[in-house]
Amino acid sequence: MSESWQLGSRYVLERRIGAGAMGQVWAGRDVDGRPLAFKLLRPEMADDPTVVARFLQERNLLVNLRSPHVIRVHDLVVEGPRLAIVMDYIGGPSLRGLLQQRGNLPPAEVASLGSRIAAGLAAVHGAGVLHRDLKPENVLLDETPNGLEPKLADFGIASLAVTATGHVGTANVIGTPQYLAPELGDGLPSGRASDLYALGITLYEMACGIVPFSSDSPVALLRMHADHAPGRPDGMPDELWHLVAALMAKNPGDRPDDASAVAAQLADMVPRFAGMPAPAPLHASPPTRLIGSALPTSGSSPETVSDDDDESTSHRRSIALGVGLVVGLCLVALVAWLLLRDTGSEQTKAKPSATTSSSTTRAQPTVVPLSSRLAGSEAEKNSATIDGRDFDDAVVARDLTPPTCTRPVRFTLDGEFTQMELLAGFNARPNPSGDTGAVVVRLDGDTKQTVNFSSEKAKALSLDVTGVRSLVLELRAQRCSPQDHQSIALAEGKLRRQ
CATH class of the missing domain: 3.30.200.20 (Phosphorylase Kinase; domain 1)
Known part of the structure; x- marks a missing residue:
């Protein structure tokens, strides 16, 4: 209208x-x-x-x-x-618009704007609200006589998201993958630390023009948040980098827990950064470092390792590998001697080897496509296009019809799997209509999570399904008439088991 x-x-x-x-x-x-x-x-x-x-x-x-x-x-x-x-009503641009115009900002401006964004976050937290989707698009810039004044927008609105039962859900809200804290990617409840993680990503982007983690796959992006330490951009002052790295700690307990204290730290940096130019904006994220499932502990965050530390660590790793090689050769020689000494039958000697091989195989994670566990006739395996990307192995809902515009799609897991990952979105036609949709997750009949998305943007989901026998994904569309509805598809669906 x-x-x-x-x-x-x-x-x-x-x-x-x-x-x-x-x-x-x-x-x-x-x-x-x-x-x-x-x-x-x-x-x-x-x-x-x-x-x-x-x-x-x-x-x-x-x-x-x-x-x-x-x-x-x-x-x-x-x-x-x-x-x-x-x-x-704020007539000025958003922080996203400013970054699109300028690429990135000088350190003093990053600290100045960041201090006031953190102060806004402190006020939101002080009122008992979580933002849940802090990013440059949700920071509006008011044009005042003293310059641009950042103002947080859309705070607390995520707490009104509707769950499958129609009741309000406040815990498992999925935000924007580029700014999503690791605990949210694992389906855990959000908290103040999750907002502060998003603040760290936003400061990083303001300083160098790009987010620390990027991938064409939202599922892969969530794993990078969980398993990779961000690369340090060139030109970011030490003091700013140490704060940003602390805000992006993998373990929520290792991050600063007070947005007002973060605001004060950033405000103190402004005069010290005066006159520093903005470095050239980056067009690709700096190399990240895989840290596996180990979470950083207080006082020794792996995100802040210096070049000297890297060189020392590399030297120690080389020594360790050399020692390990010698020990390994000794063990091989010992095992060979024991086998030659053994006077048992060939069948008896083969059993330990077979047992070891079987145990090793079971220890390796197995990944199967979600579509392989599809049950019933509510959906079918087919090709789909989501967010402009083509998928050959998607699950597409059938017959979403008025008045409910929903379709429960069932999968049989039989307690075999430990984790599910998927990308949910509209199977887009040209000229998307602006529809909104949702996927409601039910594990063995219990509602666990609701993921909302629009026709312009898909959402990724990662969920623990350990011991779950039945998985139901209820697909919902805002409209479902033949003229307006775009079918919903689930792509990159994966099930993992140990």
Whole structure:
């Protein structure tokens, strides 16, 4: 819609200025002519009284939140099928727009803007809210006489995401993969440390123009967050790098736990970085370092290893390998002597070898495609195109029909697997219509997680399925008429077992 229309008795919405997985954003005004922005949440949310009740409970919390570094929420409106958040209208660009224009920023500007973003995050946390999707797109820049003033937007809205049962879920919310903390990729609840991890990624991108981890596969990207230490960009001052690396620690307990303290650290850096030029923006992420499943401990984060430490570690590793080789040769000689001494039969001598080989095979993780465990007739294995990428081994839902627009797709796991990974999105046609969809995960009948996505952007999911016998993925679409609906597909689906 492009014409003006009334919301309640106080507001007029004039033009749509954006859309996303949670709904649409409009610009408008109140009866006094004050410019405002309006976030209209998905219409189906208004059909659930539990969601409406939670929405109204959040009103005082959000409306009373005051910070110069946070978009002010003025009102929450429930009107028939509409739920709307009324907030300040900011005419300036987002931090994403600034980075697209300039590539990256000088260290002093990174510290200055970052300090105020962290202060906004501290205010949000102090009000008992988690942001859950901090990234440059959600930092708006207000043009003031003193320069650009960053303001956090879309805070707390993720807590209104709807689960499979229609109840509000606040724990397992998947954000944007490039900024997603490792614990969220593993399906664990979010916390203040998860927001601070996203702040670290944002500071990294402000300093060098690119995020530390990148991959065409969202599933692979989540594993990089969990298993790789970020590479240090050239030109980032030591003091800034040490803070950014601490914010990106793999273990939430090893990260700074107070956004206001992070804001103070960054503010202290501003005068010391004065006059430092911005380095050339990077076009590829610096090489990362695989750290496996070992989590960094307090005071010895592997992300902050210096070049001297790398050289020393390499030297120690060479010595260790040499010693290991000598020990290994001795063990081989000992085993050979014992075998030659053994007077038993060839069959008896072969058994230990066979047992060892079988044990080694079982220790290796096995990966099978999710489509191989498809059960029932609600979906089929087929090719699909998600986010502009083609997949030959996708699972595509059949017959999503009104009025429910849902389809439960069943998989038989029989307790054989330990982890599931998949990419969920619309099987896009040209000119996507802006639909939104969701995948609701049920393990042995219990709802575990809901992943929301739009026709423009798929979402990745990684979940522990240890001991699970039955997996149901309920696919939901906002619309499902033949003219408007785009079928939902699950691609890159993998099951792992030890």
